[in-house]
Amino acid sequence: MISSIDTCFLIDWCRYSKRGVLEKIFDYCFIVDDVLREIKSDESLAYVSSLLSKGFLVFYPFKSELEPIVRRIIDLSVGDPRIRVLDPPEAYAFAIGIRENTIVLTENNGVLNLVRLYSEFSSIRVWRSFELLREAYKRGLINNFEDEVKIYERETGHRFPKIPRG
């Protein structure tokens, strides 16, 4: 399996103590080069550098070819009040997902709503960290899903509340 990673997702994932499961789930992950401008800490730089050196993180080589797709999805998000306007990190990750049929790793609500509300995007697979942890659990890479969610919440400052009914 191949994924495309939103910069914001990767930066949060860097903080997770069991971040190595990412490499066990995917063959490789596409990123765009602005990720490097957004990372400053030694620990995150070391992690990203190790993933680049292993060839696990791959700079998407056809970025300029994504521009018509990025324009289309940003136009949609600007024109539809149900969708928060997308920014470059998530727009590029989503565009790679559309073009290459990768699993898009993002927690951006704008992307989630585009997939939910527009049939042209309904086949695009979008995973948040919650779904990634669930996949890790299904594959036996983590032992206890509920405990691991709590660890992820603590280490990355996340909350995964259940959607209220009604």
Next chain:
Amino acid sequence: MLEEFERDIRRREADWSYINSLPSKLRYALILYIEIGDEYKASRLAGLSIEEFEDLRIKARVPKVVAVEDESK
């Protein structure tokens, strides 16, 4: 509304005394994040990289809220 639900949690858990002690640029960036949950926009307003903004968000105890389906029901 899901976005309101997530916003309420961010507002409730935030350390407002810390946020209010910050210089304007950082304070308003965190308030923007609390309102819309978008770290890219908030980091641009703060003049920080996304990672630096995430450090600030965690210090200010503003959670990244990702509402998930309750599969036990």
